[in-house]
Amino acid sequence: MQNTMLEITDLNTFIGQFHILEGVALSVPAGSITVMLGRNGAGKTTTLRSIMGLTPPRSGTIRFHGQALNGKTPHAIARLGIGYVPEHRAIFKELTVRENLQISARQKEDLAKSETLIFDLFPDLKRLIHLPGGNLSGGQQQMLAIARVLVPNNTLLLIDEPSEGLAPVIIESLMEAIRRLSAEKTVLLVEQNFRVASKLADRYVIIDDGHSVAHGMMTDLVQDAALIQRYLGVA
Amino acid sequence: MQAVKNNLLARNLRNSTWTTIAILAVALLIFAFVAADGNISTFSITVLSGLLRTMLLFLVAAGLSLIFGLMDILNFAQGAYFMIGAYIAYDIQHPERGFITFGAAIPDPNLRFLVGVIAAFGIGTILGFILERGLLRRLYDRPLFQLVLTFGVSIILLEGIKAIWGTTPYTWTETMSLMTGSFQVFEQPFSIYRLFIIVMGFILMVAVSLLLQRTRLGIIIRAGVEDPEMVSALGINVRAVFTLVFTLGCALAAFGGAIAAPFQGATISLGSTFLLASIAVIVLGGLGSFEGTAIASFLVGLAWAAMEQFSTRPEVATFWASVTPMLMLSLILLLRPRGLFGGER
Numbered sequence: 001m002q003n004t005m006l007e008i009t010d011l012n013t014f015i016g017q018f019h020i021l022e023g024v025a026l027s028v029p030a031g032s033i034t035v036m037l038g039r040n041g042a043g044k045t046t047t048l049r050s051i052m053g054l055t056p057p058r059s060g061t062i063r064f065h066g067q068a069l070n071g072k073t074p075h076a077i078a079r080l081g082i083g084y085v086p087e088h089r090a091i092f093k094e095l096t097v098r099e100n101l102q103i104s105a106r107q108k109e110d111l112a113k114s115e116t117l118i119f120d121l122f123p124d125l126k127r128l129i130h131l132p133g134g135n136l137s138g139g140q141q142q143m144l145a146i147a148r149v150l151v152p153n154n155t156l157l158l159i160d161e162p163s164e165g166l167a168p169v170i171i172e173s174l175m176e177a178i179r180r181l182s183a184e185k186t187v188l189l190v191e192q193n194f195r196v197a198s199k200l201a202d203r204y205v206i207i208d209d210g211h212s213v214a215h216g217m218m219t220d221l222v223q224d225a226a227l228i229q230r231y232l233g234v235a
Numbered sequence: 236m237q238a239v240k241n242n243l244l245a246r247n248l249r250n251s252t253w254t255t256i257a258i259l260a261v262a263l264l265i266f267a268f269v270a271a272d273g274n275i276s277t278f279s280i281t282v283l284s285g286l287l288r289t290m291l292l293f294l295v296a297a298g299l300s301l302i303f304g305l306m307d308i309l310n311f312a313q314g315a316y317f318m319i320g321a322y323i324a325y326d327i328q329h330p331e332r333g334f335i336t337f338g339a340a341i342p343d344p345n346l347r348f349l350v351g352v353i354a355a356f357g358i359g360t361i362l363g364f365i366l367e368r369g370l371l372r373r374l375y376d377r378p379l380f381q382l383v384l385t386f387g388v389s390i391i392l393l394e395g396i397k398a399i400w401g402t403t404p405y406t407w408t409e410t411m412s413l414m415t416g417s418f419q420v421f422e423q424p425f426s427i428y429r430l431f432i433i434v435m436g437f438i439l440m441v442a443v444s445l446l447l448q449r450t451r452l453g454i455i456i457r458a459g460v461e462d463p464e465m466v467s468a469l470g471i472n473v474r475a476v477f478t479l480v481f482t483l484g485c486a487l488a489a490f491g492g493a494i495a496a497p498f499q500g501a502t503i504s505l506g507s508t509f510l511l512a513s514i515a516v517i518v519l520g521g522l523g524s525f526e527g528t529a530i531a532s533f534l535v536g537l538a539w540a541a542m543e544q545f546s547t548r549p550e551v552a553t554f555w556a557s558v559t560p561m562l563m564l565s566l567i568l569l570l571r572p573r574g575l576f577g578g579e580r
Contacts, residue, residue, distance in 0.1 A: 052468050078470035090465045092458045099454050104469050152470065 005030040005156055005186050006051070011060035013043075013050045020046045021057070022210040028156070028203075033178070033187040035201035035218070037194065037232055042207045044190040045087055048158045051188075052084050053077045064156065079106065083149025087160040087190075089141045091148070093134030097125055100133050100144055104151040111151055118147045121177045139170035146177065157181070160190045175200050194232055198222050206231045252575055256530055263537045270545035276421030281544045282537065283420065287429050289536030290436025294491030296513040296520075296528050297443060298484020304460040304523030306477050307378055311385040312366065314510025315392035316485045318503070319362070320355035320492025322400055325501040327351035328409050334399050344411035352493045359489025360482055362392075367481040372474070389506070396503060404502035414497050432494055439487075440529050447525055456480060460523050508557070512539070515560035519567050521577030531575060535560050 006028040013021040021043045028034045036044045049055040051062055053074040062069040069077050078084065092100050101118070105111045119126045122143040128136060133144060142162055149157055159178070163171040175196060178187060191197040197204070198218055205215040208231050214221075221227065267285070271277035299313050326333030328344070328351050341347040366388055374380045416427040447453035455476055459466050467473040492505065499505065516535050520527025543556040567574065 054464060054468060073472070073474075074464075074467040075470050075472045078468055084468045086465065086468070090462055092461050092465070094461060095454065095458055099458075102451065103454050103458050103466070103471070106470055148469070 003030040004028070005065060006188065007061075007063045008047075008051070009061050011047070011050060011057050011062065013046055013055055013057045015046065015055060020055075020210055021050065021060075023060070024207060024210070024212045026205045026212055026215060028186060028188050030155075030186050031182070032202045033182045033189060033200055034203040034205065035189045035191050035197045036205050036207055037191070037197060038207035039231070039233065040192075043210045044207050045160055047207065048084065048086075048160055048188070048190065051077070051158060052082065081153065081155040083152070083154035083157045085145045085149055085157065085159040085162065087164065089138075089145040091133040091136075091141050091144050094132060096132055097129045097136070097144055100148055101151050104148045106152040110153070114151050118150055121150075121180060122147055139166050139174070142166065142170075142174060143177070146174075146181075150181070154185065156186045156188065158188050161192060162189070163191065163193050163196055171196060194228070255571065256534070256575060259534055260537075263534065263541060267537065267541035267544065270541050276423045277544065279420045280423050280425060281540050283425055283429070283433070284543070285537035285540035286433045286533075287536075288539050289532045290433055290439075291491050291495050292509070292512055292516055292536050293436055293440060293529065293532040295488045295509050296516040296532055297440075297525070298487050299513050300517040300520065300523065300525060300528040301456065301480050302484045303517065304525075305456060305463065305480055306371075308371065308381050308385065308481075309514070310481070310484065311382070311510065312389040312392060313484065313488050313513065314506035314508075315389040315396075316359050316362065316488040317492035317509050318396060318501070318506035319392060320359055320489030321496040321499065321501040321505055322396055322405075322492075323355040323358055323489075324348070324351035324493035324496040325405050325407065326400070327354055328407070328496075329405075332405070344409050345413050348409075348411060348413060348497075351496075352490065355493035356486050356490045359486040362489075363482040363485025364478065366485070367478050371481070372478075389510075393503065393506060400501070402503055404500060406500045407497045426498075428497065435494075444525065444529070452476070452479075512560040515564040519564055519574050521574035524574075524576035527574060527576030535563055538563050 004027050006026075008027070009025050011021050011024040012019070024043065024047055026034070026036070026047075036047065038044055046055060050057045051069065053069065053072055053076075057070065060070075064077075064080055064082065067080070069080075092103070095103070101111055124140055125143060125147055128140060133141065136144060146157075146159065146162070162174055162178070166174070171193070178189070179200060181187065189197070189201065191200075198221070201218045203216065204218050204221050206213050206227075213231060214227060264282070267281045268278050271281050295313055295317050299310060302308055302310050302313075323335070326335045327338040328347055330336050330338035338347050338351070341350060366385075370384055370388070371381055374384060414426065414428045417424040418427060418430070419425075445453075447457060455466060455471055455473075459473055459476060463473045463477075466476075491509075512535060516531045517528050519535065520529070520531035539556060539559050542559040545551055546553045546556050571577075
């Protein structure tokens with residue numbers, strides 16, 4: 001049994017009066033890539049936001065290395081070593097690429113230490129370093145958003161829909177980057193594109209209508225056509 | 236390809252922004268020249284007075300703009316902080332008339348003035364901190380309530396001033412060597428103290444701009460203007476940055492009121508006059524843009540001074556000077572609804 005890095009039990013989150021998560025449970029073993037699958041509006045993004053404390057859960061527990069995250073502020077949660085790459089990238093468009101990376105540094109030397117890794121994974125960023133983030137293409141912005149959470153020494157990365165709106169060849173290189181990252185980092189990914197997800201992830205969790213309905217090894221899921229059809233609607 | 240197009244588009248917009256600014260500046264200078272009846276000496280004094288206005292406006296508007304950009308709060312109390320600064324500096328300077336008497340213990344008027352300015356800055360800091368931490372913080376999920384709250388606080392502060400100092404305007408009477416010096420501009424005198432404020436305002440403008448561009452705090456503030464939630468998700472205590480910026484904004488306004496007191500005195504209409512003009516400045520500059528605020532301060536300051544000069548003519552009513560900022564604001568909003576440097580807000 002691998003060491004569990006993130007353990008969520010019976011998570012209930014409301015947005016306004018709407019009960020979005022109704023008892024989500026999942027666990028992410030250290031050193032794995034776990035993908036959250038499910039239809040639009042199932043609650044995948046809200047699960048990530050609940051972990052970060054951005055939409056604080058009303059009940060349930062979230063444990064990171066055994067430590068409860070409930071009630072902590074987003075910046076305190078991030079400082080425990082969790083990097084969040086939100087949907088639609090959310091890079092700072094007015095800041096240069098370098099400033100986008102600098103802002104993420106928690107110690108002075110963080111950026112210098114991580115530069116080699118970042119430019120090795122995303123060589124494009126090196127030549128774009130002085131451009132404003134808003135001038136980058138969608139794929140480059142996604143690379144920057146991932147690079148940004150690699151600056152401090154995060155151990156868990158939460159990545160929301162990295163392939164959204166990108167061309168297949170760019171998705172391919174992003175996925176390759178995430179695969180390489182997983183040698184050192186644990187990844188919890190949200191991915192709509194099942195083909196992409198199935199090639200990348202070790203484990204899966206299916207979220208449906210605010211519940212976690214199935215989980216296990218990806219190698220088992222790809223053979224379970226009935227389960228895929230039922231919850232993901234892809235043949 | 237698309238990105239290249241976007242770049243070109245952005246550059247064109249930028250260029251047109253600077254063209255607009257240049258046209259406005261030239262038009263205002265011509266107006267100032269006409270207002271001065273073509274007299275070069277009156278014209279120079281008008282421009283210098285415009286610069287003086289610019290700096291005072293900037294001290295109020297910079298805080299207003301940064302606070303709005305970062306926290307989405309239009310701080311209606313900003314004008315009241317300016318006014319409090321003026322009253323405190325006045326009172327410490329004139330111990331025989333005011334409410335605070337310890338000023339009498341400092342015989343040197345120059346030193347007393349310095350103490351007054353520092354005290355104004357300090358009290359602005361304390362009151363700003365209390366407003367943010369004590370009241371606004373509880374309402375971050377309800378922006379409209381914050382607006383009403385800052386408006387309410389501005390009324391409370393105004394009534395507080397009336398209760399302490401009364402409603403009679405105070406005119407600065409203390410003469411001190413800092414104030415009496417003057418120099419000649421084409422044979423007309425201009426006070427060295429006013430020039431000193433212009434220079435200091437300019438230094439502050441550059442300092443804040445360097446802070447925003449060159450320091451880590453500046454990067455955090457600029458990022459926070461775009462997306463404060465993302466800043467917090469990267470591990471930065473964005474609420475603490477809110478408190479810092481808000482407090483500094485209030486302190487700067489109080490400081491502005493204090494240094495302006497020697498020639499504006501302390502009156503209960505100071506707050507609303509400067510608040511409205513500063514709102515005009517930040518909207519004209521483009522909400523949330525610091526460079527826009529700085530440039531709009533120049534434009535509004537110059538227009539204000541030129542109109543003041545123009546309204547010295549018997550056939551022109553004096554009220555035109557006081558409505559100038561709002562007139563400029565309306566004009567710009569008709570032509571460029573986002574202001575000079577406005578983004579997508």
